[in-house]
Amino acid sequence: MITWGCQMNVYDSGRMADVLAPLGYTPTATPDDADMIILNTCHIRDKAAEKVFSELGRLRVVQEARKAEGHRTILAVAGCVAQAEGAEILARAPFVDIVLGPQTYHRLPEMVARATRAAGAVIETDFPTEDKFDHLPNAAAPQGLTAFLTIQEGCDKFCSFCVVPYTRGAETSRSEATVIAEARRLVAQGSREITLLGQNVNAWHGLDENGQPSTLGQLARKLAGIEGLERIRYTTSHPRDMDDDLIAAHGDLPALMPFLHLPVQSGSDRMLAAMNRKHTAAEYLHLVERLRAARPDLALSSDFIVGHPGETEADFEATLDLIRTVKYASAFSFKYSPRPGTPAAGLPPIADDIADRRLQTLQALLRDQTTEFNDSKSGQTVDVLFTHVGRQPGQIGGRTPWLQPVHVLGPESLIGQIVPVHIAQARPSSLYGTLLEERACA
Numbered sequence: 001m002i003t004w005g006c007q008m009n010v011y012d013s014g015r016m017a018d019v020l021a022p023l024g025y026t027p028t029a030t031p032d033d034a035d036m037i038i039l040n041t042c043h044i045r046d047k048a049a050e051k052v053f054s055e056l057g058r059l060r061v062v063q064e065a066r067k068a069e070g071h072r073t074i075l076a077v078a079g080c081v082a083q084a085e086g087a088e089i090l091a092r093a094p095f096v097d098i099v100l101g102p103q104t105y106h107r108l109p110e111m112v113a114r115a116t117r118a119a120g121a122v123i124e125t126d127f128p129t130e131d132k133f134d135h136l137p138n139a140a141a142p143q144g145l146t147a148f149l150t151i152q153e154g155c156d157k158f159c160s161f162c163v164v165p166y167t168r169g170a171e172t173s174r175s176e177a178t179v180i181a182e183a184r185r186l187v188a189q190g191s192r193e194i195t196l197l198g199q200n201v202n203a204w205h206g207l208d209e210n211g212q213p214s215t216l217g218q219l220a221r222k223l224a225g226i227e228g229l230e231r232i233r234y235t236t237s238h239p240r241d242m243d244d245d246l247i248a249a250h251g252d253l254p255a256l257m258p259f260l261h262l263p264v265q266s267g268s269d270r271m272l273a274a275m276n277r278k279h280t281a282a283e284y285l286h287l288v289e290r291l292r293a294a295r296p297d298l299a300l301s302s303d304f305i306v307g308h309p310g311e312t313e314a315d316f317e318a319t320l321d322l323i324r325t326v327k328y329a330s331a332f333s334f335k336y337s338p339r340p341g342t343p344a345a346g347l348p349p350i351a352d353d354i355a356d357r358r359l360q361t362l363q364a365l366l367r368d369q370t371t372e373f374n375d376s377k378s379g380q381t382v383d384v385l386f387t388h389v390g391r392q393p394g395q396i397g398g399r400t401p402w403l404q405p406v407h408v409l410g411p412e413s414l415i416g417q418i419v420p421v422h423i424a425q426a427r428p429s430s431l432y433g434t435l436l437e438e439r440a441c442a
């Protein structure tokens with residue numbers, strides 16, 4: 001399984017492995033050993049999509065080499081490129097056996113059976129009427145100390161630049177009961193932290209036990225009651241769907257981590273309108289104020305697009321201004337990439353060198369803010385969930401509540417625990433700390 005794209009694809013790859021496990025498939029580390037290769041793909045930017053075709057070229061060589069040794073290798077393309085360009089994949093890469101969209105992978109066993117029996121490719125990229133979550137196995141491989149749990153899928157927002165509403169379909173929410181059951185299972189399997197996932201996760205409105213649409217704030221409150229679940233996160237949120245109850249939950253629930261990915265894309269009202277984001281910069285800033293009032297140590301991250309059609313220097317300056325006002329802990333930023341079928345794709349593009357320069361300016365500012373945020377933890381004591389052995393001898397690694405990686409010298413027995421750590425040194429991409437005295441001696 002080769003996975004690109006967002007965390008939802010990571011979750012889907014895990015679930016595809018769960019679906020295939022009863023057929024006898026287990027994950028392998030290299031394609032050379034694989035009876036089946038699944039590419040779980042991303043269509044968000046041109047580069048992401050093109051990667052699929054170059055990888056397929058390489059895998060064809062593996063497929064042929066294995067064939068020469070008498071082995072069949074089933075090649076499947078899943079995910080958002082499969083959904084958007086299924087027919088083109090089969091035209092450009094006829095050696096692909098299965099093309100399946102993100103909403104059909106519960107049918108994989110049947111697709112594998114058909115691909116094994118028949119000549120010619122199997123393609124399943126409709127949006128089925130049945131909900132895949134109702135057909136996924138209850139049994140699942142453990143994810144480890146930190147786990148992903150998809151609770152919402154799809155998007156009804158139709159931002160001018162974005163393929164997701166076309167690749168993932170309309171917004172749907174899993175019911176509260178199924179989400180809670182899956183969370184309990186993950187905790188029983190050893191997970192201490194769960195990140196709730198959705199393309200618009202805060203638009204989650206799953207049905208509660210009375211058959212009424214619930215809210216993410218309510219769900220977070222219920223999940224916080226699960227014994228052993230220490231940390232709850234959710235991503236990605238749309239500013240429009242951030243309701244009072246969810247903001248209040250940030251103040252009420254210590255388990256709800258004080259780090260929120262809240263993409264704004266641009267700080268210019270003109271661009272926000274062109275992007276169909278349906279909020280202004282001032283509304284976003286007000287939302288940030290309310291969140292910080294509820295949870296003063298809340299840190300924020302965002303996504304930004306520079307060079308959207310029509311973006312002027314003044315629009316770009318407005319984005320820099322918004323960034324200076326918010327002060328982000330981290331952020332992702334991208335040069336606008338025209339995507340076939342999206343409204344913005346038909347508009348005249350802005351010059352490439354201008355977009356490149358703006359991206360560099362923006363990224364330099366965001367880098368400074370990340371450094372500043374990391375520096376602000378220096379000298380402080382912060383809780384770290386230790387998750388793994390570090391690269392240096394005697395080192396263990398984990399994350400702060402704000403998702404910063406932390407390295408300390410300490411015993412492996414602390415892995416799985418949340419432990420206070422004195423931050424001695426902040427670097428741009430991670431923190432270095434020491435265990436508090438009593439812990440170190442214990």
Ligand code: SAH
Pocket residue numbers: 044045161162163164199200236237238263265303304305334335336337338339
């Ligand atoms: N649902 C999330 C984001 C999903 S896509 C949201 O609403 O914010 C992740 C990020 O990719 C987006 O936030 C956006 O910044 C970026 N992105 C999406 N389409 C893009 C495009 N055509 N060109 C460049 N970046 C894009």
Ligand code: SF4
Pocket residue numbers: 155156157158159162163164165199200238
């Ligand atoms: Fe894409 Fe906009 Fe939907 Fe996010 S809200 S997934 S950016 S269309």
Ligand code: F3S
Pocket residue numbers: 004005006007008009041042043044079080163164167168199
């Ligand atoms: Fe990419 Fe699809 Fe996720 S386009 S970002 S894998 S929803």
